[in-house]
Amino acid sequence: MIQVLVADDEAMVRAGVRAILATDGGVEVVAEAADGHQAVELVRVHRPHVALLDIRMPGLDGLAAADEIAVVAPATRVIMLTTFGQDDYIARALGGGAAGFLLKASDPREVISAVHAVAGGAAFLSPTVAHRVIRRYRDVGVSATQARQRVDTLTERERDVLALLGAGHSNAEIAHTLYIVEGTVKAHVSSILDKLGARNRVQAAVLAYEAGLT
Template identity: 50%
Template sequence: MTGDGPLRVLIVDDDDLMRAGLRAVLSSDDTIEVVGEASDGREVVTLAAGAAPDVVLMDVRMPHLDGIAATRALSEAVPAARVLILTTFEDDDYVFGALSAGASGFLLKRTRPEQLIEAIHTVAAGESLLSPSVTRTVIDRMAAAAPPDPALARRLHALTARERDVLALVARGLSNVEIAAELFVEESTIKTHMKRILAKLDLRDRVQAVVVAYETGLVRPGAAR
């Protein structure tokens, strides 16, 4: 986020009507400034380099360069920009392609306006955000992934026992509020633990934390929620 001013948002969608609708929704909020629009994934990097957006709303299906490829290029060229994927699809390949490309959030286009605005603020603040159904998809896919790599488990040595407990609960799909109730602590304490976990493991966000939890074997496939 740039200083104390409004969040700078770049809209990327090949549908003229969708872009107009998004601009109308975002322009109604004084905390957000739309700094540009693109109808093609190829335009994103150039526009973002000049507009310096805090958040990029990215469509998935676009001609010439899709949203996943555009997200990957943007993550490399303008790493400060956070990407929030907006799509009508919940297909696994789109979800994992977007997240592996560097997206910080994934929302369906049927999301209500107020939820979209909240999501933009969440992503801009450095948090990851997924629709509940998408979160479940991520966890189910990781549970069915290849066996954990013992070599990766050494990454967990940097964590305290309580931080490992928190990471395990995150990987099972619990929210900060639910984890706080499980461990009988305040939600603010869990937020602090999460910040330390991400810093110690050099992770971008909560989604990457879930992946690491399964890859290291901290949480086993089929573990109960």
């Protein structure tokens, strides 16, 4: 059972997200928070697998809350769920280690898919956000040639893992596909991030895309 915390300052939004997640028998909302401080404290208490955080909340906003959650409960994976899809929000969220970024206008099925993907060790971006991330990397000069040069530093097995990571597979799915244990996948992913100079799986996935692996 995937345990989830939902944080949003609007009660109706929290109720809507809870209703969406309730349609999946493998997901359980274990706590709700109305602000960032409360979200951090409830994550500390419940240690959910996933925290769904709104960006604009009173007191401590979702981005700052995500930073604190990374310290107090590093095993909890964060998905930003927000009305606001500005590039600076996306960059800060992903740069801070968020594993997913969804817009509130997303299809409800995307919310469920994102929770499963992130809980399984993968990353998940709504299509609109994914296009912006790719464009942003192109804008800062990460060309296809540069991406291939970085990927060339990987071992053959690491390239196999990166290709599956870039296609959105979780650690468990990668392990099953490559007939290796999940702990080995985690070790490969750590090495891949280090060699590519990527801060998280999303950045690695973008480089995989630019290098033509996916």
